[in-house]
Amino acid sequence: MAVIEIKNVAKRFGSYQALHDINLTIDDQEFMVLLGASGCGKSTLLRIIAGLETQTTGEVWIGGRRIDHLPPKDRGIAMVFQNYAVFPHLTVFENIGFGLRMQKLPNDEVKRRVERTAELMHIEQLLSRYSGELSGGQRQRVAVARALAMEPDVILMDEPLSNLDALLRMEMRAELKGVLAESNTTAIYVTHDQVEAMSMADRISVMHEGRIVQAASPIEVYRDPAERFVAGFIGNPPMNFLPAEPTGAGQWRVAGQTLKGPDLNRPLEFAIRPEDMTLSDAGLKAKAKVVEPLGAHLLVTAEVDGTLFRAVLDSDLKVSPGDVLTLAPTPDRIRWFDPKSHHAVQ
Structure with a gap:
């Protein structure tokens, strides 16, 4: 059970308070989207969960285990970045299997996981290619497949579709949501794009000035905004x-x-x-x-x-x-x- 519990998490950079007393529970296999404008703290919160930042105060729990004192590799987490981070000198197969090799898994287990996740992401025909031969959408699929191959308890995604054109982004939204549902993984997805949030999320946490101002289903956030900021931020045009x-x-x-x-x-x-x-x-x-x-x-x-x-x-x-x-x-x-x-x- 990969339930994520964020308890009283705050983050200060010098005199700047980036996060204020964040409390949030994300259910097992839930797709949670952190939505907000640039500078609202959503990426900082994601990086704290991942172990790439250290909170000033508070705790992070996954599956009933406190993990904020652990290094990133021991948290049962995989992350997909905005810039894909696909290694140009490796083939698609080697990119997807990179983390598995670092864990020193047997070759047959690496092969099984790589082929399974490549099939999930519809890139099994690309396994022998290098990243320079791939389109942006194909590189994004490789990045997601690499994360899923680790069979993580939690997958974190930081604006992973923002570099794609509008049509491809729309296709990838539907595909990514389906793949994550099939993988039975708890997901946290950061975006400033409300269309992505509304179309993909089981729940949306709307963030503003380092606080979560509403956490609810997409239709509830849209129809019953809890604060004026949410009403003015969600919707195009807004309320x-x-x-x-x-x-x-x-x-x-x-x-x-x-x-x-x-x-x-x-x-x-x-x-x-x-x-x-x-x-x-x-x-x-x-x-x-x-x-x-x-x-x-x-x-x-x-x-x-x-x-x-x-x-x-x-x-x-x-x-x-x-x-x-x-x-x-x-x-x-x-x-x-x-x-x-x-x-x-x-």
Whole structure:
């Protein structure tokens, strides 16, 4: 059982606090994605788990065993890096088997594992080639196969698809998720790409300024963001926000319109995703500024009560810059945030 437990982990580089009291449990065979912008601490956390950095405080446990005092080679972990780290002077077979040779495994066991993982990654026909003869996507497959051949308890991946073009990245996402599910390995995957996170993860841990602000399933992170940062970071385009004033009995004044909401008596922020807006006879008055036809839908950037506001509408609608629209939010998709704490209000 490769359950990972991160307990009160903090990391300081001089006067800079990179991680603040991180607590996270990752279940056996779970695919966990650490998602956040550059500098949020996600790669630092991954490197601490791997043993490439030492935490300032806290503990890391894998399978009920504390491992943060162990060297990387003794942690039962394999890692896939952003730059692949495929050795140019070795064949694909030798690259995949490199770690196994370091463990001094018998030749027949090395051959068995290399051929099995090469087949998993669909590169069995490339085993005799050198890395200079491979495409970027093929080198990435070699790097993943090398990690899987070690039969690790845990595999760590630090933005492994970021160097691939968009189409190949999409293909590799689906392939990688399937391979890891078949290998029964617990995986932690670092990325700043929310599409990767949403499409691959069993759970997403959204990181911001060295903290995990929400750890939940992709749909929960998307539909029920726990903090305003998550709502504004997840989604393309992200959520819209407007100030909301209470008028009593769970009624709220938003951009001159009355909407139902929490029964509270303090200002809040109204939030709604662009795709959860429809044209209607009653709703928020919006003046279209930019209209972007995007195939199946229109992305309309408008102004609502002096605030930029985006709506995703049906592509068959005729909308032009300067048009005044009435946009109605889907009631059960409205979210509310406290403007002081930035936490979601239920």
